[in-house]
Amino acid sequence: MANDDLLGTRQAAELLQLSADHARRRLMVNQPLIYGAWGAAWLIGCGAMWLSVLGQHPFRGAAGWASAVLGAGIALAIVATAITTTRAGRGVGGVSARQGMMYGLSWPAGFAALFTLIGAATHFGASPAVLGVLGAAGPLVVVGLIYVVAAGMWLDWIMFWLGGWELLVAAVGAWTGPVGVLLMNAVAGGGGFLAAAAVVAWRNRA
Amino acid sequence: MSDAGLDPVIHAPVRLRITVTLSTLREGDCLSFSRLQQLLDLTPGNLITHLRKLEEAGYVGSVKPVGDGQARTALYLTHAGRAALERYTAALRQLLDQASPANRGEMELVQRPVTDQLMVCGAISGVPTSSCRFSWEPSGALRGSPTNTRPFTITVTCPRAGPAWSGPSG
Numbered sequence: 001m002a003n004d005d006l007l008g009t010r011q012a013a014e015l016l017q018l019s020a021d022h023a024r025r026r027l028m029v030n031q032p033l034i035y036g037a038w039g040a041a042w043l044i045g046c047g048a049m050w051l052s053v054l055g056q057h058p059f060r061g062a063a064g065w066a067s068a069v070l071g072a073g074i075a076l077a078i079v080a081t082a083i084t085t086t087r088a089g090r091g092v093g094g095v096s097a098r099q100g101m102m103y104g105l106s107w108p109a110g111f112a113a114l115f116t117l118i119g120a121a122t123h124f125g126a127s128p129a130v131l132g133v134l135g136a137a138g139p140l141v142v143v144g145l146i147y148v149v150a151a152g153m154w155l156d157w158i159m160f161w162l163g164g165w166e167l168l169v170a171a172v173g174a175w176t177g178p179v180g181v182l183l184m185n186a187v188a189g190g191g192g193f194l195a196a197a198a199v200v201a202w203r204n205r206a
Numbered sequence: 207m208s209d210a211g212l213d214p215v216i217h218a219p220v221r222l223r224i225t226v227t228l229s230t231l232r233e234g235d236c237l238s239f240s241r242l243q244q245l246l247d248l249t250p251g252n253l254i255t256h257l258r259k260l261e262e263a264g265y266v267g268s269v270k271p272v273g274d275g276q277a278r279t280a281l282y283l284t285h286a287g288r289a290a291l292e293r294y295t296a297a298l299r300q301l302l303d304q305a306s307p308a309n310r311g312e313m314e315l316v317q318r319p320v321t322d323q324l325m326v327c328g329a330i331s332g333v334p335t336s337s338c339r340f341s342w343e344p345s346g347a348l349r350g351s352p353t354n355t356r357p358f359t360i361t362v363t364c365p366r367a368g369p370a371w372s373g374p375s376g
Contacts, residue, residue, distance in 0.1 A: 007219055009301045012212070015219060016295065019226040026245055027230060091241025093269075093280045095234035 027092065030084040032201040035162070037077040038143075039193030043186050045070025046136070050182035059129045059178045103150050110142040132178030136185050140170035158203075162196040211297040213290055215263040220248065220256045225265065225291050228283040236269055236280035257281065265290055 007015070045066075052066035053059065089100055118134050126134070147163025150156075166189060173184030216225050223246050231237060237245075243253050260266040265287030268279040283291070 007217060007222070009212075009298060009305065012217060012222060013298050013302060015222055016226055016298070019223045020230055023227040023230040023245060091238035091244075091280070092231070093236045093238065094231075094282070096232055097235070 027088055028204075029088045032197040032204070033084050034077075034081050035193045035197035035200065037080040039190045039197060041070070041073030041077040041190075042193060043190030045073040046182050046186035046190065049136075050179065050186055053132070053179050053182065056179070059132060061128050061132060062182075099153055103146075103153070106146050106150075110146060111139070114138045114142055129178045133174050133181055136178070136181040137170040137174040140166045140173070140185065140189055144170060158196055158199055162192055165192045211301070213294050213297075215259060215265060216290060216294045218256070220246075220252065221260055224253070224256055224260060225283065225287060225294075228266065228281060229288060229291050231282065233288075236282040238280045242281060260287070263287075263290075 048066040048069040049062040052063035053061070085100070085104070089097065118131065118138065121134060122131060144163045144165075144167035147159050147166065149163075151160035151163060169184055169188040169192065173181040173188070176184055216222055224242070227242065227245055228237060239250075239253070243250060246253065257266060257268075261268065263286075265284060266281055267284045267287075268281050270279050
């Protein structure tokens with residue numbers, strides 16, 4: 001206790017800076033990891049899907065192995081996201097926790113609605129080409145919208161532009177047809193995530 | 207407040223770390239006791255002691271999670287606490303500015319041996335020439351200087367200027 005009062009001005013300034021940096025780093029979600037994991041999943045998974053449908057006449061749909069690659073990538077990305085968000089948010093209560101909970105729920109809600117919609121389209125006789133376009137561009141619309149809105153909540157411009165970019169990729173990709181949309185997803189969609197990961201990592205370092 | 211202007215409630219290593227850590231939370235957020243303890247790497251007893259002082263000063267508030275009797279409280283920095291930390295940071299910055307070499311009391315601007323051809327050039331902005339004292343005194347023989355020269359040292363002493371001016375020139 002007595003020792004606690006012996007603190008020089010310069011020491012105090014250094015301690016203040018160190019404590020702030022330490023706390024911010026530990027309480028911050030690792031965004032580059034999240035963006036990187038989703039970028040890799042999209043790039044590799046949709047790339048595999050694209051390779052498996054390349055040259056199909058007529059379009060029948062992606063091969064099972066390619067869907068498995070995408071599924072594994074998505075599962076890994078979900079795990080990475082869950083780990084970094086729970087680690088950063090542990091013990092944090094109040095406004096951020098409630099916002100984070102609602103934001104977290106928007107993902108399963110959005111995708112459940114999308115897959116139900118695709119199921120309905122299948123039920124009412126949509127062709128493999130239509131289902132291919134919906135299945136590829138649909139997730140990017142969900143991702144893009146959630147990011148644009150969540151960016152407003154956290155005032156995160158990189159997230160805002162990433163969301164807008166994914167919406168653009170989905171809209172343009174859909175018009176390239178069931179084969180082209182997969183290539184668009186892999187390169188432009190996955191690439192957007194990887195670029196955002198790089199920008200955030202660079203910004204956090206500076 | 208102490209004479210130095212540094213709030214003694216904050217100006218202690220552990221309490222400074224607690225205050226700064228809680229200040230990184232967004233307003234409206236709180237941090238559980240166990241997470242705070244883990245972030246600061248402190249024993250529960252040590253943390254409680256210092257938290258009590260901060261709570262007594264009204265800098266830290268606590269909320270008890272509803273429904274869970276066992277759970278420890280969550281802590282947050284009050285408005286008064288945030289304001290106190292801002293004042294503390296400003297006071298710290300002011301003290302550091304004053305302590306920087308360029309501003310330490312009186313300052314010797316020029317102290318160099320010259321020969322019979324005397325010309326010293328130098329300028330420091332913000333220091334009125336009238337407030338400076340000039341003095342010269344003979345100094346020891348310059349090494350290797352001709353014997354017909356009289357080495358001396360000229361000293362210009364100026365009072366401390368505002369915090370903005372930089373080191374010596376000339």
